[in-house]
Amino acid sequence: MMQPLLIELGTEELPVKALPGLAQALFDGVIDGLSKRGVAVERGAAKPLYTPRRLAVSLPAVAAEQPEQHSEVLGPYLNVALDGDGQPTKALQGFAAKAGVDWSQLERARDNKGERFVHRARKAGARTADLLPEVLREAIAAMPIPKPMRWGDHDYAFARPVHWLVLLLGETVVEGELFGVRTGRDSRGHRFLHAGGVAIAQPGAYLDALRAAKVLADPDERRARIVAEVEQAAREAGGHARIDADILEQVNCLVEWPKAVRCAFEPEFLAVPQEALIATMEANQKFFPVLGESGRLTEHFVGIANIDSKDPEQIRQGYERVIRPRFADAKFFFDEDLKQGLSAMDAGLASVTYQAKLGSLADKAARVAALAEAIGPKLGVDGALARRAALLSKADLQSRMVNEFPELQGIAGRYYARHDAALDDLGTDDRQALANAIDEAYQPRFAGDDIALSPLGKTLAIAERLDTLAGGFAAGLKPTGNKDPFALRRNALGLARTVIESGLDLDLRALLFSAALQSVTAIAATAPQDAKKRQEHFKGTGIDATDVPPSADGFVMHALHDHFASRGETLHRLESGPLVADLYDFVLDRLRGYYADRDVPAQHFNAVAALRPASLYDFDRRIDAIGTFATLPEAEALAAANKRIGNILKKAEGEIPAMVDPALLREPAESALAEAVEAVYAETGHALAHGDYVDALAHLARLRPQVDAFFDGVMVNADDPALRGNRLALLKRLADRLGSVAAIEHLSV
Structure with missing residues (x-):
């Protein structure tokens, strides 16, 4: 016999951010506990139920007892x-x-x-009613409670003090005790809108009974009502609501009976950057801003009360009163920053340490500026403008606004650049581009965020991340485990996304080398003169202290050039050294997850990564091409053949001839393959040179009949050394062209 089950744990207000996870853990724990004991469960469309004051599990059908137990x-x-x-x-x-x-x-x-x-x-199975108390205890013990709380003089602990416990199987109360509270059928309604308890007759009546007591226990129903109420209030204010998903979820975990309250603030505050006002409303007060048709912030906002008040005017005045001081502070900070000017803020960066070995924020800005000046022309950006924008890109970190609202870095700089008199020499378009680029340099700020839009913004975004990555690695800050204080993983992915999604065909190794060279320079400039101390200074950086000579005037670029010249070497030896190689591999590793999120098979990624293309945009085109190639009927056979060729060539003894000698082609199959290989070289040369990898692979796919015939009818390791060498040369030439787009052997199962 199957019966519905209801468990409700009533508490003081639970932690907002932990609430959904706690509810899910209780739900999963109860189902797992019943299943582990062999009790049949029909969960149907059941889901975790919760409000700020309760966690509930309601299952439509649970077996009344275990099946017969055999041992x-x-x-x-x-x-x-x-x-x-x-x-x-x-x-x-x-x-x-x-x-x-x-x-x-x-x-x-x-x-x-x-x-x-x-x-x-x-033996006969136990009654489910007898098992439930232990199932519940196990489920609660396994819950991820962030900070367990004790109350009274008891030894037990939970996320918050527990006040009531409902445990019903069908219409019957399951006897038990937990946290000093006996089980029953009495729940509680809204703290202010419903007096007394709420008797639950049977599990199916749970949601309706609480709804009548002014509690929406279904989080989806509660969330939908919040959205509907907020949108309606925004329409009444003549705009539309900005509903951030995270803020919505937090509000949903704060209320049991949501009611929208339409509010407003003084229009004079709209002179402040709207991002600061929105941040205050959302992060600090969990309000929903109202935007106009153009997407600009209006003076209206919507708060969600946890009560259907008889006097909503009092609530409105309270919401407006609590937000006004924060807005006043923001306006004061903004006005004072405008008086100072962005260029004046920049002067203070020299006194702020970025990283002990890498110098100050001013030093970092100078390195980014040098990179931006070199990268800009490749994106059609004036190098001088790119340099100027980069030098100002960190200035707003000295502003009062960013000190109060750290999330506005870059955004505040955009506003200040538009008003800075020191930039009056720029034309309108250049000034606007510079201002936007200061903001876009931080994009993408988080997973799923857009990359920089403008060419100048892309230039700064790339230069910023190159310096952060190279500096982090050169200073020995490569991430280990969960430790990544300089967010190098996020910066690597941001760099890759900006380059790939912008279609920029840039040489990544050359860029990393330039950035690494500047970082080595910066580290050397802070190095002590004493040899032993210098060696210790560079320990863990992956840099040989002998490669960075001391200079009486501090380390300068020409000193490094002279140092390598004195050893008969060139500076570009560093380009193929371990530092640049580590940086390249690190970026490539971030791409693995990037393509996995785009449902690119791991074999496809590995096939392209094996070639280590210098350009990430070129890498992306090869990924697309190999995906198309993999759908062809010839793909699997050619991949297997290329894998076989690779194994043959690895085992070959002696030097393989550089060219195929037509006079040594004895078998018809090898002659046919040689002719086909030469033809495909001619057919694919132009496509490969211009990055048309799909066309190149399509031509290569046509080699399958000749390849199959060769392996069916030709003995590669012939007794005659000349024949054997010629056949190996033919296979090597074939393998070189088959692997010209990607190492297709990775596609072989």
């Missing part, structure tokens, strides 16, 4: 269990006593080692 315990083998007279030994007598039966009642079973005694038993 089998293996005992000793006959040669150990019985003596020479066939009488039980102490081993068998002990086994029978433990099973609670006479040895003669034991059954026998045979396995590959022989015959042995076994005790088989059956």
Whole structure:
């Protein structure tokens, strides 16, 4: 017999951010506990139910008892269990006593080692009502409670003090006690809108009974009402609501009976950057801003009360009163920053340390500026403008506004750049581009955020991330485990996304080398003169201290050039060194997750990564091409053939001839393959040179008949060394072209 089940744990207000997770954990724990005990559960469309003051599990059908329980315990083998007279030994007598039966009642079973005694038993399943208290205790013990709280003089702890416990199986209360509270059928309604308890007749009546008591226990229903109320209030204010998903979820965990309250603030505050006002409303007060048709903030906002008040005007005045001081502060900070000017703020960066070995924020801005000046022309951006924008890109970190609202870095700089008199020499378009770029340099700010939109913004975004990555690695800050204080993983992905999604065909290794060289320079400039101390200074950076000579005037670029020249080497030896290689591999590793999120198979990624393309945009085009190639019927066979060729070439002894000698082509199949290979070289040369990898792979796919025929009819390792060498040369030439787009052998299962 199946019966509905209801569990409700009533508490003080639970932690907002932990609430959904706690509800899900309780829900999963109860179902797992019942299933582990063999109790059948029909969950249907059941889901976790919760409000700020309760966690609930409501299941439509649970078996009233366990199925019959069967057990089998293996005992000793006959040669150990019985003596020479066939009488039980102490081993068998002990086994029978433990099973609670006479040895003669034991059954026998045979396995590959022989015959042995076994005790088989059956017993009726336990009632689910008897199992539920322990199931609930186990589920609660496994919940991820962030900071357990104790109350009264008890030893037990939970997220918040527990006040009531409903436990119903069908219409019957399951007897039990938890946290000093006896189970019952009485829940509680809204703290202010409903007096007394709420008797739950049976689990199916739970949601309706609480709804009548002014509590929406279904989080989806509650969330939908919040959205509807907010949108209606925004329409009444003549705009539309900005509903941030995270803020909506937090509000949903703060209220049991949501009611929208339309509010407003003084229009003079709209002179402040709207991002600051929105941040205050959302993060600090959990209000919903109202935007106009153009997407600009209006003076209206919507608050959600946890009560349907008889006097909503009092609530409105309270919401407006609490927000006004924060807005006044923001306006004061903004006005004072405008008086100072962005360029003046920039002067203070020299006194702020970015990282001990990498110098100040001013030093970082200078490095980013040098990179931006070099990268800008590749994106059609004036190098001088890129440099100027980069030098100002960190200035707003010295502003009062960013000090109060750290999330506005870059955004505040955009506003200040538009008003800075020191930038009056720029034309209108250049000034606007510079201002926007200061903001866009931080994009993407988080997973799923857009990349920088403008060419100048992309330039700064790339330069900023290059310096952060190279500096972090050069200073020995490569992430380990969960530790990534300079967000190098996020910066690597942001760099890759900006380059790929903008279609920028840039040489990543050359960019990393330039950034790494500047970072090495910066680190050397702070290095002590004493040899032993210098060696310790560079320890863990991946840099050889002998590669960065000291200079009386501090480390300068020409000193590094002179140092390598004195050793008969070139500065560009660093480009293929471990630092740049580590940086390249680190960026590539971030791409693995990026393409996985785009449902690119790991084999496709590995096939392209094996070639280590210098350009990430080129990498992306190869990924697309290999995806198209993999759908062709010839793909699997050619991938397997290329894998086979690779194994043959690895085992080849001696030097493989550089060219195929037509005079040594004996078999028709090898002649046909040689002719096909030369033809495909001619057909794919132009496509490969212009990055048309789909076309190149389409031509390569046509080689399958000749490749199959070659392996079916030709012995590669012929006895004649000349024939063997010529056939290896043919396979090598084939493999070189088959692997020109990607290492297609990775596609072979």
